[in-house]
Amino acid sequence: xxxxxxxxxxxxxLLLITFVxxxxxxxxxxxDNTHDDATIDKAEERKQYINHHLKDTHDFTLFxxxxxxxxxxHIGFPxxxxxxxxxLKIFSSSKFHHEEAVAEHNGNFYKIExxxxxxTDAAGTITYDDHHHPTNVKPLDLSITKSVxxxxxxxxxxxxxxxxxxxSYGKNNGIASGLGRxxxxxxxxxxxxxxxxNIGEKHYKKYMSFLLTVFFFVWxxxxxxxxxxxxNVTGNIAITxxxxxxxxxxxxxTAKKDxxxxxxxxxxxxxxxxxxxxxxELLGIFIKPFSLLIRLYANMQAGHIVLMSLIALMYxxxxxxxxxxxxxxxxxxxxxEVLVALLQAYIFTMLAALxxxxxxxxxxxxxxx
Amino acid sequence: MEIPVMVGAGxxxxxxxxxxxxxxxxxxxxxxxxxxxxGKIQTAMLIAAALIEGIGFxxxxxx
Numbered sequence: 145x146x147x148x149x150x151x152x153x154x155x156x157x158l159l160l161i162t163f164v165x166x167x168x169x170x171x172x173x174x175x176d177n178t179h180d181d182a183t184i185d186k187a188e189e190r191k192q193y194i195n196h197h198l199k200d201t202h203d204f205t206l207f208x209x210x211x212x213x214x215x216x217x218h219i220g221f222p223x224x225x226x227x228x229x230x231x232l233k234i235f236s237s238s239k240f241h242h243e244e245a246v247a248e249h250n251g252n253f254y255k256i257e258x259x260x261x262x263x264t265d266a267a268g269t270i271t272y273d274d275h276h277h278p279t280n281v282k283p284l285d286l287s288i289t290k291s292v293x294x295x296x297x298x299x300x301x302x303x304x305x306x307x308x309x310x311x312s313y314g315k316n317n318g319i320a321s322g323l324g325r326x327x328x329x330x331x332x333x334x335x336x337x338x339x340x341x342n343i344g345e346k347h348y349k350k351y352m353s354f355l356l357t358v359f360f361f362v363w364x365x366x367x368x369x370x371x372x373x374x375x376n377v378t379g380n381i382a383i384t385x386x387x388x389x390x391x392x393x394x395x396x397x398t399a400k401k402d403x404x405x406x407x408x409x410x411x412x413x414x415x416x417x418x419x420x421x422x423x424x425e426l427l428g429i430f431i432k433p434f435s436l437l438i439r440l441y442a443n444m445q446a447g448h449i450v451l452m453s454l455i456a457l458m459y460x461x462x463x464x465x466x467x468x469x470x471x472x473x474x475x476x477x478x479x480x481e482v483l484v485a486l487l488q489a490y491i492f493t494m495l496a497a498l499x500x501x502x503x504x505x506x507x508x509x510x511x512x513x
Numbered sequence: 514m515e516i517p518v519m520v521g522a523g524x525x526x527x528x529x530x531x532x533x534x535x536x537x538x539x540x541x542x543x544x545x546x547x548x549x550x551x552g553k554i555q556t557a558m559l560i561a562a563a564l565i566e567g568i569g570f571x572x573x574x575x576x
Binding site: 337341435438439442443446487490491494495498 | 552556559560563564566567570571573574
């Protein structure tokens with residue numbers, strides 16, 4: 145009963161944020177669409193807005209708006225910037241003034257250019273080489289960015305949720321209670337329909353922790369990406385790369401003798417064929433996790449671009465038809481994205497389980513397949 | 514004469530569309546024939562579709 149009561153206000157607040165954030169965008173648009181010469185700038189601005197949304201930022205901005213006097217207002221909160229530049233430098237990202245100003249910390253000056261922190265002089269000069277890459281010194285950036293912040297939030301959420309579920313079994317005579325009742329069948333599904341058929345009864349247990357963690361991590365972050373928080377964590381190639389790297393390492397280090405034999409000296413095929421197959425199979429070790437990382441990244445990135453573009457239709461047509469069209473289309477795509485969020489988490493887990501199954505398989509070579 | 518990259522990517526996406534369509538259609542037929550095996554068929558269908566989809570995304574990122 146208690147969880148029900150506390151969920152209602154949270155849902156209400158989330159809904160309100162949605163209305164307020166979209167409402168704000170609309171206001172800014174209708175305020176300055178009187179100028180016809182601004183049309184090209186508007187198209188460019190939309191593009192920049194979408195690109196900015198897809199990127200990781202050093203502060204957590206829910207939305208920005210243009211004030212009556214032309215200034216930009218931001219609603220959100222700053223996050224800590226942690227740099228390694230001849231010693232640890234920690235300061236708040238509010239010093240950057242939303243990536244526009246030069247931040248000063250203990251006599252050093254930093255500026256953000258294309259979401260990267262560069263060391264500059266007091267005026268914030270950034271020099272470019274022939275390929276338009278900044279030549280300034282780039283300190284090692286360990287900042288708690290928006291993505292890192294969301295990963296920490298998701299981690300804490302998962303820890304509380306699943307520890308609570310685990311504990312409720314002890315208290316409740318082996319029956320899950322509260323929110324756990326929703327997650328229990330999903331966990332059982334991962335075990336009974338993903339892990340056991342792909343890995344096998346004998347070895348599945350040691351992989352379960354990774355499979356469950358990666359499933360819920362990807363699923364939750366995908367869902368967070370659809371909320372008006374404006375985060376795009378799983379659509380960030382660095383994060384999908386790390387997940388794929390973990391899968392690769394687990395596959396490689398838990399592989400049994402038979403796995404390597406099937407790669408380097410495939411049994412049951414003619415000798416000449418084995419020589420041809422070995423390099424292909426060897427390449428396959430790397431292609432498998434690579435396809436995992438590209439699939440998740442591309443799916444989430446594409447989903448965000450489509451959704452943002454459809455919302456941008458509202459400002460493109462600038463009429464009641466455009467707005468209603470934009471609302472209907474983006475609503476439909478949002479529903480599909482909720483499905484995709486689950487599907488991509490499922491496919492990632494499924495394929496990871498498949499690779500683990502290949503690694504831990506033990507063949508009976510009398511059959512000579 | 515040079516064919517633009519976008520045309521190539523479009524062709525790949527058409528191919529991917531046909532491929533996933535064929536997988537979906539065949540899975541439908543298979544489920545209609547053996548409804549009791551629908552769980553296994555769905556899993557196999559999703560894996561095959563995901564593998565083909567990867568190629569489509571590779572083409573899109575080449576643009």
